Amino acid sequence: MARIRTIKPEAFFSESLAEVSVEAERTFFGLLTQADDHGRHRDNAAIIAGLLWPLRAEHTSVHVEDDLHQLASAGLICRYTGCDGRRYLHIVTWAEHQKIDKPSQSRLPSCPQHQAAGRCGPCKGTCAKRAEASPNAPRALDLPAQPAATLRDHAGGAPEAQQDAFDEMAGTHSRASAKAPGQDAFSESSPNLPRNPGEGSAPGSRILDPGSSSPTGRTAPAASVSASQLVGEYVAACEERPPSDVIGHLGRITKKLLGEGIAPEHIRAGLANFAAHPKHPSVLTSMVNEAMNARCGGLARPGNRPNVPAHQAWTNPANAATAYAEEL
Known part of the structure; x- marks a missing residue:
């Protein structure tokens, strides 16, 4: 309250x-x-x-x-x-x-x-039972060691420019790695192992509590690519390197989408749309949703549903029954 x-x-x-x-x-x-x-x-x-x-x-x-x-x-x-x-x-x-x-x-x-x-x-x-810092707490973009070379390759230009591009992307990670009071960086391995596919379904609700670090529902499948790789591809596709704040914001959103189990190709399509129509980084989620659900139907439009006639404005004809026989 x-x-x-x-x-x-x-x-x-x-x-x-x-x-x-x-x-x-x-x-x-x-x-x-x-x-x-x-x-x-x-x-x-x-x-x-x-x-x-x-x-x-x-x-x-x-x-x-x-x-x-x-x-x-x-x-x-x-x-x-x-x-x-x-x-x-x-x-x-x-x-x-x-x-x-x-x-x-x-x-x-x-x-x-x-x-x-x-x-x-x-x-x-x-408190009688202290819990460790949550591995699910939202933090800055994780940058694994493997995609480092990929980021340098996508940055382009001289070696100094490549190093600067990588340092900008990895700076957030280094700051998050230093423990602030009451905060821990992401752990390398998740304490919540995925359920065995052979096990029977556990009773109870399958709705995930957004505040729980021990969900009882299904776990998202592991992403085949990392957030840093997807953002690195986006940076390479841009004519000019975007500001570091934009890159960091896109990285956090991309990592969250991967954690939800969204396919990398949908995220890649959303990043491509964002590169073509740059706006605030927060619209990336909507662009990914548009790539995922491009075929979702809405109101009838010409060419969208051929069997349903498009809406026509009322023209006040002399004989309404004849002009609008099909719709009336």
Whole structure:
């Protein structure tokens, strides 16, 4: 439930907030009103987008995920996995800036990095079973060692330009590899092994909880290519090298789409469409969906469904029964 919070005047010339975009700053201020009395909240971009950006359809959950990544990189929030296996976040400087009169007990797990001595909601006291940092927590683009040569080959130009192109792509990964408080990089192997195809279907719902690190439904098939390879192909197809922020944003979206099990050829088609019609990187998801579902039908149009006549405007004929006999 939303609460009235305090924003100090110093926040508007805070150097930490100046490191993030204006949209991420608004998301941070919105989190102040949505977090519980201990500064904790679910780490789910779709939920946060619905709470903080309900009337801004252009700012989707993809943008909110980027906002959260910026806030975590600036040390303003800490993203962690609770003892129940779900992802949470908390505002790092909450106790310094928010004075809560008679705070209610938190129902959410405490942060193992900053609030180890605090009360854990599920444990009803000091957390008795600490969970490791979530391998599913959204982070920067992973760049495996194998595609490194591919990126250099696609960058083109002199060896110095190739190295600069690769360094720009890999810079985000190196920053994510350094552990910030309460954050861990992606682990090399997933702790959730895919189910054996020979096993019978387990009872219960097959709907995946977006906040759970232990899904019970089907796991996405392993991608044959990596996100860095697909983005490298996109960079090679461009006449001029796109800005590093655009490349990083496209890389995060591409990795997320691969994680959902979307075929690489659909993502490659979406990237080709994006290269031909460059817009904000967030539209890549829509372009991939267009490539996947290009044959989905809609309202009748000429040539779309030959057996259904196209709509004709009313022309107020003298004899309506004769002119519109088929439609009437």
